[in-house]
Amino acid sequence: MIGRAFLVGLLVAYAPLAAQEGPPPPLANVQLKDPAQEERAVALMENLRCIQCQGQSIHDSDAPIAAAMRHEVRERVGAGQSDAEIEQWLKGRYGDWISFSPPVKGIGLLLWAMPLLLLGLAMLLARKRFGGSKS
Numbered sequence: 001m002i003g004r005a006f007l008v009g010l011l012v013a014y015a016p017l018a019a020q021e022g023p024p025p026p027l028a029n030v031q032l033k034d035p036a037q038e039e040r041a042v043a044l045m046e047n048l049r050c051i052q053c054q055g056q057s058i059h060d061s062d063a064p065i066a067a068a069m070r071h072e073v074r075e076r077v078g079a080g081q082s083d084a085e086i087e088q089w090l091k092g093r094y095g096d097w098i099s100f101s102p103p104v105k106g107i108g109l110l111l112w113a114m115p116l117l118l119l120g121l122a123m124l125l126a127r128k129r130f131g132g133s134k135s
Contacts, residue, residue, distance in 0.1 A: 073086060087099065
């Protein structure tokens, strides 16, 4: 009876250790052997947003999900997939938001046009405010 309670106590005590994340995937922090492929992979990783950190690229992020995404990019570059194929696969999995260069369509079109619209509005307000009537 005491032995069983002791084992249950050990399981409960060590349960948090089992819940911790394991080591990062193999290609998360290891460069590809071919320098040209590694250069392509890094360029792709710098243009992909970490879904956990949001403001960082997967290249710069230390988040576990970013490590998994770096692994995926390097694995696919090593397998010979094109940049477009890799980016399309990631966008299909995580959405267009993952790219630091969102497509110019739908809500992305509004994001691209917003700076111009705000600049036009500011110029119009400044003209009305300071352009006044000339007498």
